[in-house]
Amino acid sequence: MLDSAAVAAGTGGDARQPERWGSRFGFVLATAGSAVGLGNIWRFPSAAAENGGGAFVALFLLVILVVGVPGLMAEVGLGRRAGRNALDAFLAVRPGTPWVVAGALALLASFLVLSYYAVIAGWVLAYVFKALSGALRGLEVPALRETYADFVRHPWQPVAWQAGFLALTAMVVVGGVRRGIERWSRILMPGLVVLLAILAARVLLLDGAWEGLVWLFRPHWEDVSGRAVLRAMGQVFFSFGLGMGVMITYGSYLDRGEDIHRSAVYVAAADVGVALLAGAVVIPALFAFGLPIEGGAGLLFATLPAVLGQTPFGDVLTVAFFVMVTIAALTSAISLLEALVAFMDQRLAIPRIVASLAATAAVFLAGLPSALAQGPWGIVIDGRDFLTVVDTLVSDVLLPLAGLLTALFVGWVWGVAPALAELRQGAGWFPERLWSLSVRLVIPLTVGTILVAGLLGVR
Numbered sequence: 454m455l456d457s458a459a460v461a462a463g464t465g466g467d468a469r470q471p472e473r474w475g476s477r478f479g480f481v482l483a484t485a486g487s488a489v490g491l492g493n494i495w496r497f498p499s500a501a502a503e504n505g506g507g508a509f510v511a512l513f514l515l516v517i518l519v520v521g522v523p524g525l526m527a528e529v530g531l532g533r534r535a536g537r538n539a540l541d542a543f544l545a546v547r548p549g550t551p552w553v554v555a556g557a558l559a560l561l562a563s564f565l566v567l568s569y570y571a572v573i574a575g576w577v578l579a580y581v582f583k584a585l586s587g588a589l590r591g592l593e594v595p596a597l598r599e600t601y602a603d604f605v606r607h608p609w610q611p612v613a614w615q616a617g618f619l620a621l622t623a624m625v626v627v628g629g630v631r632r633g634i635e636r637w638s639r640i641l642m643p644g645l646v647v648l649l650a651i652l653a654a655r656v657l658l659l660d661g662a663w664e665g666l667v668w669l670f671r672p673h674w675e676d677v678s679g680r681a682v683l684r685a686m687g688q689v690f691f692s693f694g695l696g697m698g699v700m701i702t703y704g705s706y707l708d709r710g711e712d713i714h715r716s717a718v719y720v721a722a723a724d725v726g727v728a729l730l731a732g733a734v735v736i737p738a739l740f741a742f743g744l745p746i747e748g749g750a751g752l753l754f755a756t757l758p759a760v761l762g763q764t765p766f767g768d769v770l771t772v773a774f775f776v777m778v779t780i781a782a783l784t785s786a787i788s789l790l791e792a793l794v795a796f797m798d799q800r801l802a803i804p805r806i807v808a809s810l811a812a813t814a815a816v817f818l819a820g821l822p823s824a825l826a827q828g829p830w831g832i833v834i835d836g837r838d839f840l841t842v843v844d845t846l847v848s849d850v851l852l853p854l855a856g857l858l859t860a861l862f863v864g865w866v867w868g869v870a871p872a873l874a875e876l877r878q879g880a881g882w883f884p885e886r887l888w889s890l891s892v893r894l895v896i897p898l899t900v901g902t903i904l905v906a907g908l909l910g911v912r
């Protein structure tokens with residue numbers, strides 16, 4: 454990738470000036486939209502409940518402070534400095550640098566994550582309509598599990614919904630930074646918060662919900678193991694989209710006058726807020742009905758609909774729940790697609806509309822084995838289905854590797870002094886030493902640990 458195209462990037466690439474965000478609020482909403490996703494809803498609550506409740510929450514907050522916020526600042530700062538997509542950002546700051554590999558890995562990671570993320574999001578979208586049609590009404594957990602199994606095993610339905618979800622994503626990204634991503638984030642993110650608040654209010658009024666809330670927030674230190682720590686680190690990494698080029702890309706549209714530190718704190722607050730609120734819906738709901746605490750598909754498609762279905766206004770609540778999860782997934786998918794489109798647009802000089810359609814088509818094809826994973830054509834590798842294999846590979850190896858290289862690049866190659874000079878623009882006071890320490894040592898050590906654990910297969 455460093456041949457004539459690199460030289461051309463100095464001319465052809467620069468000719469395309471990227472768009473800018475309309476306001477900092479728009480940037481914060483879009484970035485929070487990227488962070489808040491399926492991970493907050495189907496991973497965080499069960500991870501917290503199983504790994505020490507309040508102790509896990511405390512750990513999660515700590516990792517956010519020492520890794521999440523500084524990492525986010527580093528990527529957004531690099532993006533703003535360069536004014537370029539995830540790959541060219543490295544070259545813009547250090548021409549000819551071999552560290553551009555980090556950018557390439559990040560784009561590969563975005564591509565792979567979006568390929569299976571869109572499959573799961575497609576299931577969620579399908580469930581909006583299942584709930585609307587009344588097909589889930591009155592079903593108990595075993596029947597719901599069967600409905601889910603039949604659906605994901607269907608030879609073509611998951612593919613159709615995957616395509617539908619990707620079409621929604623592409624429609625937003627085609628509109629560009631301001632008229633597409635920013636405008637939709639302004640509509641979708643407040644909608645998500647309202648729906649989640651309604652759900653939380655309803656669930657917390659159920660008998661027995663209180664015990665669930667106490668379980669979620671009371672620290673159980675005896676449940677905190679090395680694995681719990683790994684899980685908290687992995688959670689923050691995936692949620693903040695570090696090592697995927699997404700934050701570099703969103704940062705490249707940001708004006709010098711904006712305060713990156715403060716924006717990163719707002720994004721972190723939104724991410725934590727939604728994770729905790731989701732926890733306050735999920736765990737108390739399961740407690741109230743004496744259902745097992747689980748995460749993932751079982752939670753989304755079986756236990757939670759069963760609970761919601763049995764409460765007054767259950768139909769409406771179930772629809773609200775799936776719409777809420779669809780929104781969370783959509784704003785995340787938008788950011789993943791945008792990272793790819795920005796690259797194609799700026800580096801390959803492909804017009805946005807063509808780039809959006811081409812990237813979406815490629816992601817769709819790459820996601821097909823994941824969409825078909827549970828069905829008759831499912832490929833099984835080492836006893837695991839294709840979607841799980843890709844997810845594991847990306848979360849355990851690719852993301853930590855790209856994140857590690859990016860942090861090392863910012864901390865040691867670009868250097869903390871120039872990076873801080875960039876971050877200071879538009880910013881008030883922030884703990885600069887702590888930031889440097891984090892980017893140079895804490896993030897590399899954390900991510901290095903995730904990587905080694907991933908390579909050793911510790912989960």
Ligand code: PHE
Nearest residue numbers: 488490491492691692694785
């Ligand atoms: N943060 C999103 C989630 O938690 C997923 C995501 C990862 C989005 C990387 C963008 C980039 O579901």
